[in-house]
Amino acid sequence: MIDHTHLNMAASSTTLVLDNGASSLKIGIEKETEPVSVPNCITRTKTERRKSFIGNQLDDIKDLSGLYYLLPFQKGYLVNWDTQRQIWDHVYQSLLKITPSDLNLIVTEPPFNFQSVRDAMIEVLFEEYGFSSLTLTLPSSLSSFHQLMEYPERPCTLVVDSGYSFTHVVPYYRGKALLESTLRIDVGxxxxxxxxxxxxxxxxxxxxxxxxxxxxxxxxxxxxxxxxxxxxxxxxxxxxxxxxxxxxxxxxxxxxxxxxxxxxxxxxxxxxxxxxxxxxxxxxxxxxILFNPSDVGIHQMGIPEAIVHCISTTPKPMHRYLYSNILVTGGSTRFPGFRERVLTDVRKLAPDTYPVDVTQHDRPDLVPWLGGQKLAQEGREGAGGHLQSVTQSEYKEGGLAQCHKKFYDNQIILHSNYN
Missing domain, CATH: 3.90.640.10 (ATPase, substrate binding domain, subdomain 4)
Incomplete structure (x- = not known):
């Protein structure tokens, strides 16, 4: 069961959900049917190097050959803040026409994010944009919450998130990530x-x-x-x-x-x-390459092997449940036949006594946003209270330490604490 008794809602009742990916950002108010997908880049053309096209303005370019990209993300991490601010400003002011200070925000960050990058994001969102409250979490955590709402009888979920820069395999137990068992493949x-x-x-x-x-x-x-x-x-x-x-x-x-x-x-x-x-x-x-990275000289496991290895490092009572609830998400899982291949290969590698099931949404790239939407509708501290928010007043009082406690400590579970 999902506990909603410890809600920490801000004064605002409207929530903006932002899945801030390296290739594109999916953004929308919780009440919308689906998000707006915007390229997370600033583009310049070979003929108009002085003119910039921000996000969805890419659609206005007549000749899309030889484009030059300015990207806020490098190797999967948000490092170019000037570029990201320009994209966010365009989306907030021109595209959605919203006032951030009137809204709660649920936003994603990549697994194993650097503390300095996380702190910079919190400061920018609270101090420069002034959001009423903030929830910072992993895309896979929102995907896990979406799966938990779809199948509440399943306590464990293994999320395979294959995006622009990386592929992550993240196990979840009752809404909490087991980061000790999380694997990254440098293929996206x-x-x-x-x-x-x-x-x-x-x-x-x-x-x-x-x-x-x-x-x-x-x-x-x-x-x-x-x-x-x-x-x-x-x-x-x-x-x-x-x-x-x-x-x-x-x-x-x-x-x-x-x-x-x-x-x-x-x-x-x-x-x-x-x-x-x-x-x-x-x-x-x-x-x-997603299944055999060694084909291009990357000496890492492919997705099926990573799934099996990831599960093998979790507490043994979880194995059966993780094999039977594998969720594939991310833009790089949209290839026809992806889900079927993962199912076939994992079935060959998994113990015969364990059932194997692989789930894929019709739009696997939207699953984190949809999970954030459900989280906003159910209560900001849904999924057993593990995904928590920090209000503007709490941030002013407790600073980054308050955010670290709520955004990180409550979202993971150590193997020694498994029960």
Whole structure:
């Protein structure tokens, strides 16, 4: 059961939920059906280097080739505060048209965040934006809360969060993270896109400066193989037996605004100037890096092995429940076949006596925001009171020490304290 007897609501009754990801931020008032997704970057074009496009203003750019990005996150951590402030200002003032001081805020930070980065975020949100109250937590914690609300009879959840910079495997017991067992894999969407750029540039066409375009290619054509060796044979086959390879028409942002897959036997749109990529085994070899990082020289476990190893380090009574409640979230889990491959591989590695079940939301990248929405609707200290808020007045009185106690100490559980 979820205990709501220790609520600590601020004077404001409206909550803003912000999943502040390295690639995009999902933001919205708790009463909204779904959040607004905004690129978490400032963009400049090759023709207008002096003009900046903030967040969703990217949609106003007519020629999306050769974009130059200013990112607030580097290697998964928020370090460029000037850039992040500009993006937040744009979202708050121009996009949502909200006044932060009138709102409570639930915001995410990455696992293993540096204390200095966390403290800077708290100070900026309280002192510069003046939010009425603040809850700072992990994306996986909000995902775990969402799963707990969906399946209240399941005390344990294993959250696999594969995002832009990293993939994290985080076990939860009754809403608390077991950080001693949490694993990080240094593979995310950024690495996959960069590797695809390198392969295409080596084999066909120099696309090293086309991050935006190649990211779209990745999302349009890639899938997770269920049988790697069979798909490799198909990709090597002749045209009549090759069901893997396809032609992709690149956008030129003049006659072709958006890239698309050329139908089998289809013709070009009538010009010989169209650039066409022949995509073969890249369709599945790129997502395969999530399952075998050693393919690109990263000597770490793939996701299925990480899941099994993570569970093996938790208290043994939890193993059965964690195997039976694996939740995959994050933008890099959207490849077709991702959930099925994780289920198949974990089933092979897990003890035969344990049931294995893998859950995936229709929009896995939105699960943390949806969890934050449910948390706001249920009470800021939902999930057994582990996700707590600090009000503006409490911050002024207790400072960062008050925040550390509520945001960190109450969200984790040590193995020695498991009961």
């Amino acid at each position: 969407g950024k690495l996959l896109t960069n590797h695809l750029k390198e392969i295409i540039s080596y084999r066909q066409l120099n696309v090293m400066d086309e991050t935006y375009v190649m990211n779209q290619v990745k999302e349009d054509v890639c899938f997770v193989s269920q049988d790697l060796y069979t798909d490799m044979r198909k990709a090597r086959g002749k045209q009549d037996t090759n069901t893997i390879s396809l032609d992709y028409v690149l956008p030129d942002f003049t006659s072709v605004k958006t890239g698309y897959i050329l139908p089998k036997g289809g013709k070009q749109h009538g010009t010989s100037e169209e650039q066409i990529l022949r995509i073969g085994n890249e369709r599945f070899s790129i997502p395969e």
